[in-house]
Amino acid sequence: xxxxxxxxxxxxxxxxxxxxxxxxxxxxxxxxxxxxxxxxxxxxxxxxxxxxxxxxxxxxxxxxxxxxxxxxxxxxxxxxxxxxxxxxxxxxxxxxxxxxxxxxxxxxxxxxxxxxxxxxxxxxxxxxxxxxxxxxxxxxxxxxxxxxxxxxxxxxxxxxxxxxxxxxxxxxxxxxxxxxxxxxxxxxxxxxxxxxxxxxxxxxxxxxxxxxxxxxxxxxxxxxxxxxxxxxxxxxxxxxxxxxxxxxxxxxxxxxxxxxxxxxxxxxxxxxxxxxxxxxxxxxxxxxxxxxxxxxxxxxxxxxxxxxxxxxxxxxxxxxxxxxxxxxxxxxxxxxxxxxxxxxxxxxxxxxxxxxxxxxxxxxxxxxxxxxxxxxxxxxxxxxxxxxxxxxxxxxxxxxxxxxxxxxxxxxxxxxxxxxxxxxxxxxxxxxxxxxxxxxxxxxxxxxxxxxxxxxxxxxxxxxxxxxxxxxxxxxxxxxxxxxxxxxxxxxxxxxxxxxxxxxxxxxxxxxxxxxxxxxxxxxxxxxxxxxxxxxxxxxxxxxxxxxxxxxxxxxxxxxxxxxxxxxxxxxxxxxxxxxxxxxxxxxxxxxxxxxxxxxxxxxxxxxxxxxxxxxxxxxxxxxxxxxxxxxxxxxxxxxxxxxxxxxxxxxxxxxxxxxxxxxxxxxxxxxxxxxxxxxxxxxxxxxxxxxxxxxxxxxxxxxxxxxxxxxxxxxxxxxxxxxxxxxxxxxxxxxxxxxxxxxxxxxxxxxxxxxxxxxxxxxxxxxxxxxxxxxxxxxxxxxxxxxxxxxxxxxxxxxxxxxxxxxxxxxxxxxxxxxxxxxxxxxxxxxxxxxxxxxx
Numbered sequence: 001x002x003x004x005x006x007x008x009x010x011x012x013x014x015x016x017x018x019x020x021x022x023x024x025x026x027x028x029x030x031x032x033x034x035x036x037x038x039x040x041x042x043x044x045x046x047x048x049x050x051x052x053x054x055x056x057x058x059x060x061x062x063x064x065x066x067x068x069x070x071x072x073x074x075x076x077x078x079x080x081x082x083x084x085x086x087x088x089x090x091x092x093x094x095x096x097x098x099x100x101x102x103x104x105x106x107x108x109x110x111x112x113x114x115x116x117x118x119x120x121x122x123x124x125x126x127x128x129x130x131x132x133x134x135x136x137x138x139x140x141x142x143x144x145x146x147x148x149x150x151x152x153x154x155x156x157x158x159x160x161x162x163x164x165x166x167x168x169x170x171x172x173x174x175x176x177x178x179x180x181x182x183x184x185x186x187x188x189x190x191x192x193x194x195x196x197x198x199x200x201x202x203x204x205x206x207x208x209x210x211x212x213x214x215x216x217x218x219x220x221x222x223x224x225x226x227x228x229x230x231x232x233x234x235x236x237x238x239x240x241x242x243x244x245x246x247x248x249x250x251x252x253x254x255x256x257x258x259x260x261x262x263x264x265x266x267x268x269x270x271x272x273x274x275x276x277x278x279x280x281x282x283x284x285x286x287x288x289x290x291x292x293x294x295x296x297x298x299x300x301x302x303x304x305x306x307x308x309x310x311x312x313x314x315x316x317x318x319x320x321x322x323x324x325x326x327x328x329x330x331x332x333x334x335x336x337x338x339x340x341x342x343x344x345x346x347x348x349x350x351x352x353x354x355x356x357x358x359x360x361x362x363x364x365x366x367x368x369x370x371x372x373x374x375x376x377x378x379x380x381x382x383x384x385x386x387x388x389x390x391x392x393x394x395x396x397x398x399x400x401x402x403x404x405x406x407x408x409x410x411x412x413x414x415x416x417x418x419x420x421x422x423x424x425x426x427x428x429x430x431x432x433x434x435x436x437x438x439x440x441x442x443x444x445x446x447x448x449x450x451x452x453x454x455x456x457x458x459x460x461x462x463x464x465x466x467x468x469x470x471x472x473x474x475x476x477x478x479x480x481x482x483x484x485x486x487x488x489x490x491x492x493x494x495x496x497x498x499x500x501x502x503x504x505x506x507x508x509x510x511x512x513x514x515x516x517x518x519x520x521x522x523x524x525x526x527x528x529x530x531x532x533x534x535x536x537x538x539x540x541x542x543x544x545x546x547x548x549x550x551x552x553x554x555x556x557x558x559x560x561x562x563x564x565x566x567x568x569x570x571x572x573x574x575x576x577x578x579x580x581x582x583x584x585x586x587x588x589x590x591x592x593x594x595x596x597x598x599x600x601x602x603x604x605x606x607x608x609x610x611x612x613x614x615x616x617x618x619x620x621x622x623x624x625x626x627x628x629x630x631x632x633x634x635x636x637x638x639x640x641x642x643x644x645x646x647x648x649x650x651x652x653x654x655x656x657x658x659x660x661x662x663x664x665x666x667x668x669x670x671x672x673x674x675x676x677x678x679x680x681x682x683x684x685x686x687x688x689x690x691x692x693x694x695x696x697x698x699x700x701x702x703x704x705x706x707x708x709x710x711x712x713x714x715x716x717x718x719x720x721x722x723x724x725x726x727x728x729x730x731x732x733x734x735x736x737x738x739x740x741x742x743x744x745x746x747x748x749x750x751x752x753x754x755x756x757x758x759x760x761x762x763x764x765x766x767x768x769x770x771x772x773x774x775x776x777x778x779x780x781x782x783x784x785x786x787x788x789x790x791x792x793x794x795x796x797x798x799x800x801x802x803x804x805x806x807x808x809x810x811x812x813x814x815x816x817x818x819x820x821x822x823x824x825x826x827x828x829x830x831x832x833x834x835x836x837x838x839x840x841x
Contacts, residue, residue: 031074133228150226155712203428218326453476557572572662573673588612620677742759759780
């Protein structure tokens with residue numbers, strides 16, 4: 001075991017073995033409260049926030065209730081009990097949280113609908129893997145304009161793949177995927193389509209060419225919180241949840257109208273941002289509605305604006321110009337006391353422009369590429385929930401959505417313009433039904449079951465380089481999840497405050513790949529209220545994207561060179577490469593060990609160790625066909641002395657016409673080999689490392705609080721394409737995740753004034769593309785943000801990101817059009833100042 005691995009293991013064991021200490025009785029500390037008469041839910045949230053505890057309650061129990069004014073120096077426990085007096089609701093206080101129980105709820109089966117645990121279908125079930133939570137308050141304090149910026153700020157996330165600002169020549173895994181300026185999560189750097197992203201627990205339509213959704217289409221004003229489980233979850237949610245699952249949870253109830261305007265820009269030039277937002281909502285007995293519209297516009301960052309891209313064409317873009325209109329609607333209505341209807345609707349429309357110049361000494365219109373893309377996203381997800389007796393609930397969810405991209409590329413070569421059109425039209429339709437409830441009661445609590453099934457269809461209609469393809473993939477699925485509480489707090493057992501087992505199994509049948517079964521097991525053990533340990537094991541899978549599987553391969557005729565006199569003079573070979581309709585699912589096995597230490601409601605420390613064994617990854621069997629003809633490792637890929645019929649079949653089956661790089665005419669008699677270099681399920685990868693998060697929150701008097709957070713991750717990953725080939729490093733190499741990333745900061749203030757500062761650290765990587773490896777330096781940035789309310793007039797927010805203007809190192813390029821720095825890890829935005837004014841009406 002390496003020294004770094006021993007350090008990570010020691011860190012984990014050290015926290016796990018800490019003896020539980022007596023909790024600080026924060027609920028018994030007197031604090032000053034001054035709350036006007038208002039909605040009960042709002043009042044409870046304010047008390048919980050000031051006390052530094054989490055609040056769980058059913059919106060149905062709180063709907064329509066108001067409170068009297070609350071004023072005085074009392075404990076948070078007394079404040080909550082006072083607010084609930086006469087409502088028939090009962091508070092249950094646990095370490096770090098309070099649960100509001102309704103009239104019909106029991107201690108053993110609370111069933112709060114708002115207790116959402118991403119990574120489980122069972123309400124209230126503890127997660128065996130850590131859950132990373134980013135609240136709307138965290139987003140505001142971070143000065144982040146959209147969810148793409150939120151994703152890229154997380155240490156567990158990698159900025160490569162499908163994200164704006166990824167340059168040219170940044171590795172095959174980051175190339176030609178972002179056709180519409182979309183932003184995505186990419187946990188552990190495994191790939192954006194290996195992270196499943198949900199909106200209120202529902203899948204939405206895929207975006208562009210990948211199996212991802214565009215999170216920048218979701219206005220931050222509509223977001224209540226984001227929950228991230230960086231652990232395989234295919235047994236719970238199905239395909240794509242290899243690296244983990246991200247659940248974006250919207251505000252459920254909002255009352256009033258809020259407008260905001262934001263202006264900002266990078267001090268080195270470019271990236272001038274305009275953002276305007278309108279948020280409105282209403283609540284009534286049994287229902288509520290929220291709507292938000294967001295307009296965002298940023299100008300491009302050009303190579304001439306940055307000192308480290310002086311060798312690039314000055315007019316080429318490091319970050320594209322983007323413009324988008326986003327609309328999100330969310331509502332819920334109680335139809336009967338036991339039947340509820342919910343629906344989320346999302347719409348986005350916009351355009352993106354990027355420029356790539358090939359020569360620095362000529363105008364872009366003489367030699368270069370100009371890409372103009374327009375895009376439109378629509379999705380609607382209605383849900384019907386019913387209480388069917390015996391504390392059981394049933395849920396029926398449907399979804400219909402589309403994601404369309406229309407792009408025009410102008411290729412200027414010596415004043416001659418060539419135009420090409422690309423169209424990607426994604427459509428997704430699904431329906432799912434499920435039930436959840438208690439089976440029977442054990443001394444530790446209710447044994448609960450969630451089960452269900454459904455059908456989903458994904459289709460893409462694409463036009464690329466003059467060729468069309470329009471595949472459709474359908475799948476049926478069924479799942480079951482069981483929660484068994486072995487011990488509970490009510491039993492008051494020594495060294496067994498809480499213990500539980502969860503087990504899940506999912507079956508999926510695909511129209512083009514057959515059936516897949518994935519299991520998952522989880523164990524949670526809390527010897528005392530202050531310490532909880534978790535073990536999670538499971539198998540997950542990812543389907544190849546429709547573009548990756550069905551867009552067609554390319555045939556090229558190449559001369560036989562570099563083999564001496566082994567082959568006759570004038571010999572050629574036919575090479576076919578690219579997508580392959582025969583590829584199937586990629587599979588993984590995930591293991592996570594975690595420890596949560598919370599000596600008081602003020603302090604929480606979470607550590608985890610993780611390992612992901614990822615096999616059958618779709619990849620080309622080699623990077624170049626040179627030397628393949630005599631390499632015994634590739635014997636199965638080479639057909640020597642192919643017949644004319646075999647050659648004709650390979651050429652006719654291609655989506656592109658035959659390319660000829662021999663300098664002479666195609667003559668089947670001279671073709672001594674047919675090399676099949678198409679993608680296939682061959683690569684095996686391993687990702688392992690450790691996460692650490694710390695959160696400390698304490699009142700400092702006068703209703704103010706200080707919150708300190710630290711989030712860090714260490715990652716080691718490597719890959720082997722075929723047995724017998726060398727194992728190569730991924731993490732720590734250029735255009736892949738660095739080994740170490742961290743973000744930490746402090747927030748101080750109250751409802752009237754808040755100031756926050758964060759430090760972001762991205763470790764260095766090694767460039768091994770040349771004979772002598774080169775080190776790329778790490779980058780550390782400092783962010784500042786402040787918010788102040790000007791009476792009842794408005795709220796003013798100022799944010800300064802990367803205030804010391806840290807810059808990335810220059811890197812070597814293979815072509816004048818390549819971006820001369822690692823844009824997957826280090827941003828070209830530089831120092832940025834922004835100003836936001838908002839008002840509640």
